[in-house]
Amino acid sequence: MRLDRYLVEQGLASSRNQAQTLIKEGHVCVDAKRVHKASFRIDHAEVSVDAIRMYVSRSAMKLKHFLSQLPVKIEGMKVLDIGASTGGFTEVLLEYGAAHVDAVDVGSAQLHEHLRRHKRVTSIEQTDIRQFTCNTPYDLIVSDVSFISVLKIFEAIERLSRQWIIILFKPQFEVGRNVKRDAYGVISDAKAVAKAMQRFEDACMLQGWQLIAKEEAHITGKEGNREYCYCYRKH
Structure with a gap:
């Protein structure tokens, strides 16, 4: 599954657009490593998002x-x-x-x-x-x-x-x-x-x-x- 889609499905982002922004700006980690590509494929990995104030648009x-x-x-x-x-x-x-x-x-x-x-x-x-x-x-x-x-x-x-x-x-x-x-x-x-x-x-x-x-x-x-x-x- 794509990382941006995963964030939305897990409730870590409210939309694909927001998920892509989080990823692009370096706020998402996969197995403790920062990932900057929304298309990054994940399977059974540990995903975390920085605790930041997210707005409806960048x-x-x-x-x-x-x-x-x-x-x-x-x-x-x-x-x-x-x-x-x-x-x-x-x-x-x-x-x-x-x-x-x-x-x-x-x-x-x-x-x-x-x-x-x-x-x-x-x-x-x-x-x-x-x-x-x-x-x-x-x-x-x-x-x-x-x-x-x-x-x-x-x-x-x-x-x-x-x-x-x-x-x-x-x-x-x-x-x-x-x-x-x-x-x-x-x-x-x-x-x-x-x-x-x-x-x-x-x-x-x-x-x-x-x-x-x-x-x-x-x-x-x-x-x-x-x-x-x-x-x-x-x-």
């Missing part, structure tokens, strides 16, 4: 690491999570004391069940943020979108936000399809990435947003692309 750790360095007090905030997916960002925001999180995504049935049932979360599915409206602006907007340039949702972010904006910038969706990538989809053209980041930063400046902090996410995207966290405050 993106949660990107946001949590970034928040620890920011002057933003999440407690009591009304928050909009754009591109919520399974809810990694939403989960961290709740942990930091957000009063309520509206989790918006164009997909459906993605938000983890325990977040879907949470009294401080509203799941808003099959919704393009560009068509989304609200009665009052959000104290904080977080964005983690894929397969679309974040520049295309700037008008919505500006319209819906009151003060704080946190964006996970993903070069793989910003540089264009013709930029050189390796067999795994990792961008190999550093100049194209730098150009895309500058274009993004210039667009934020034109919106009048004040850059508070910027850092490379401490873990890469699924394919291995470097991603970047930005925090802005509206004037």
Whole structure:
């Protein structure tokens, strides 16, 4: 049996995706030896998993690491999570004391069940943020979108936000399809990435947003692309 499947069947991981993340990041041992391949075949072996706090998606750790360095007090905030997916960002925001999180995504049935049932979360599915409206602006907007340039949702972010904006910038969706990538989809053209980041930063400046902090996410995207966290405050 594959190691990732074994972890799920034994209740050591809630999903294959979570199991694969645990394995890839070196948190799983087979017969006291760390294994990094989800396809590793096991039979009658002793398997153990490090006692760590696991979130519904690995993106949660990107946001949590970034928040620890920011002057933003999440407690009591009304928050909009754009591109919520399974809810990694939403989960961290709740942990930091957000009063309520509206989790918006164009997909459906993605938000983890325990977040879907949470009294401080509203799941808003099959919704393009560009068509989304609200009665009052959000104290904080977080964005983690894929397969679309974040520049295309700037008008919505500006319209819906009151003060704080946190964006996970993903070069793989910003540089264009013709930029050189390796067999795994990792961008190999550093100049194209730098150009895309500058274009993004210039667009934020034109919106009048004040850059508070910027850092490379401490873990890469699924394919291995470097991603970047930005925090802005509206004037």
